[in-house]
Amino acid sequence: MSTFRSALENTELAPEYSHITADQTLLGRFGKKLFELYCKVLFSLYCPLTIYGKENIPDSPFIFCSNHNSHMDSGVLMTASGKGFKNFAMIAAKDYFFENKIRKFFLNILMNLIPVDRKSNRKTITEYLVACREFVNKDKRCLIIYPEGTRSKTGDLQPFKRGLSIVSVELGIPILPAYIDGTYKAMPKGRNLMKPVKLQIFIGEPIHPGEYLSNGEESTTKNFRSYAKVTKELEKRIHKLKDREIIEKKRRANEVVGMGS
Numbered sequence: 001m002s003t004f005r006s007a008l009e010n011t012e013l014a015p016e017y018s019h020i021t022a023d024q025t026l027l028g029r030f031g032k033k034l035f036e037l038y039c040k041v042l043f044s045l046y047c048p049l050t051i052y053g054k055e056n057i058p059d060s061p062f063i064f065c066s067n068h069n070s071h072m073d074s075g076v077l078m079t080a081s082g083k084g085f086k087n088f089a090m091i092a093a094k095d096y097f098f099e100n101k102i103r104k105f106f107l108n109i110l111m112n113l114i115p116v117d118r119k120s121n122r123k124t125i126t127e128y129l130v131a132c133r134e135f136v137n138k139d140k141r142c143l144i145i146y147p148e149g150t151r152s153k154t155g156d157l158q159p160f161k162r163g164l165s166i167v168s169v170e171l172g173i174p175i176l177p178a179y180i181d182g183t184y185k186a187m188p189k190g191r192n193l194m195k196p197v198k199l200q201i202f203i204g205e206p207i208h209p210g211e212y213l214s215n216g217e218e219s220t221t222k223n224f225r226s227y228a229k230v231t232k233e234l235e236k237r238i239h240k241l242k243d244r245e246i247i248e249k250k251r252r253a254n255e256v257v258g259m260g261s
Contacts, residue, residue: 004170007126008133017131020114021138024086031109036085039075046196047072047186051080052248053178053203061136061143062176062206063168064088065234067157067242068146070183072194074111077144077178080201089114089135090144091164114143116163125166133171143167147234155184157239165230169213169223174206177234179241181249200248202241207233 013021024032043049064077078085089112098104098115107113114131117124135141145167147160168175182199212229 004126004129004166007122008129008170011126011130013130013134014127016115017127017134019108020089020112020131020135028109029086032085032111035075035110036078039079039085043076043079043199047182047194047199049076049079049199049201051201051203052244054080054082056203056205057081057176058174058206059140060174061140062174063143063145063164064176064178065145065147065164065238066178066180066201067152067238068148068150069152069155069180070187070189071151072183072187073146073180074144076180076183076199076201080178080203081142083142085111087139087141088112088144089132089141091116091132091146093118093150129167129170132167132173136171136173143173147231147238151189152184153189155188157235157242160231160235162227162231165209165227165234168207168209168230169226172209174208175230175234176206177204177237177241178202179238179245181242181245200245202244202248204237204241207237 064081066073066077074088074090078088081088092098092107092113092115094115094117097107097113104113112135114128114135116128120128132143136143145164147164148158149161149163152158164175167173179202180199181201182197185195186197186199187194207230209226209230212233213226
């Protein structure tokens, strides 16, 4: 049924991902808790966060997927989930997050990071899938994957990549779509200091990958079609959540006008 199933069954966790299953150091536990408290204060006072659709968050492992405009986005997603930050791993580009030793050290203290090679082959994809599987299998943890692949330079949604759909389909993990508004204004790509901006996140219903697989689906071609279906559905739902954000802004603007008249 799966293009990667036999490979996943016969592949062990690669050494470069050993930190995924290792017990957290005292420094790591303290750093993640401190970062969690910082984000709670930040998104309560300086950049107040309003959460819509929190009832859609499942108790089981899921892949949190949203638009990506800022380094703030992962903090927004984890805060909105109501779960401890230790329960999330962010999929991070190896060339950006891991080749710089200082960045790698400090970010691994604040967050769980799973490196992914932008120039992947079947072997590296299989090792990456095993790492994701091992992480979520421990204490029902979750993943953060940005379908655009990188931060938007304009604040507009970019075309979605299929990488996250491979993880969802091959590991059977539902995708939780979300749309974040405000982080582009607060701290866009290239800006190091954030401005005080009101933030909103709209969380949609989970996408279950099994619903996009046909009975008897065994060929590589059919599995690639499943990846495409899941990616297209996710893109459609996040665009709908963006439309909902626009409607909410108009509603609030009308309320302000009504109060002033």
